[in-house]
Amino acid sequence: MLLxxxxxxxxxxxxxxxxxxxRVLDTERVMRVRRFGKRIFAATQSGLFRSTDSGTTWTDLDVPRDEVYSVCQSPDGERLYAGTHPAHLYVSSDDSESWRELTGLQELPSREEWRLPRHRHEAHVRALDIHPDAPERIIAGIEVGGVHVSDDGGDTWxxxxxxxxDDVHHILVRDSEEYIASCGGGLYRTHDAGRSWTRLDTDVDHTYFREAFAANGRLYxxxxxxxxxxxxxxxxxxxxxxxxxxxxxxxxSVPYPGKPDDFILAWSALDEDDDVLAGTRGGNILRRTGGEWTRIGSVPASIRTLSVTSGSV
Structure with missing residues (x-):
């Protein structure tokens, strides 16, 4: 199944x-759907929701702020993190029964600069991730505010x-040190956990990136x-x-159905073969099979995020 x-x-x-x-969850805009084991989370502008039955039913996890833009889980499954608008970060260590704010994020020197006029002159934690090889290292992307890293589970940054x-939309964490950041002004890569960055899009004339995805040795x-x-x-x-x-x-640059009017905003991969899925601003689902992209269906709303549930296509 696809969410x-x-x-x-x-x-x-x-x-x-x-x-x-x-439609299995009726909310305001969905910013991110992620699967961790058998549990699925939907970060939305109406809150953070969890499903334990492949997306059929959902429970509101009562994060202290309503607008949840990102979610990630520690590799051992003991901690769940939620990034919000305005840009705050919360953690739960008791299966979402309670939440604690990680106030160290607010103490960064650049914190007062984080804002975007068209988002009420505020910022949000747009991206969160942890790589299993560095289980205490949290990578956070702020729109607008840059990338920040904690090596102690979120206490200090x-x-x-x-x-x-600094307009960070998504961070693709490829290993504990290599990340690819999709930004409003370019596509960037680091090999040293963000201490230095290389811009990758210098030879193309499109600069507004929303999300990168990697599967089967190929970057999209x-x-x-x-x-x-x-x-x-x-x-x-x-x-x-x-x-x-x-x-x-x-x-x-490769062709796809809907180019150049329809913008791809979301990605996923099927568990059981090498095919890649993409979701577009126009509500279309595309599938890459044998090197070619085809349209396989649509939903009646702009797609923001995709997730394939475990063990099924």
């Missing part, structure tokens, strides 16, 4: 029957924003020519899809 997080809640459908999707565009990244305020113009988002087989050193 599809949209601007109008979460939809659920078999991958081969997308057009028959059913270091800024890792030098050389990086979609971008618009510029930021959303320009999308109402004659050319819309003017979107492109890039693939790379060398970790992002070179980006190849």
């Amino acid at each position: 599809i997080g949209t601007s109008e809640g979460v939809y659920r459908a078999p991958v081969d029957e997308i057009d028959d999707a059913t 270091s800024e890792r924003r030098d050389g990086l565009h 990244a979609a971008a618009a020519r510029s930021s959303p305020p320009s999308w109402g113009g004659e050319h819309g988002a003017d979107a492109a899809l890039f693939e790379s087989t060398d970790g992002g050193d070179t980006l190849e």
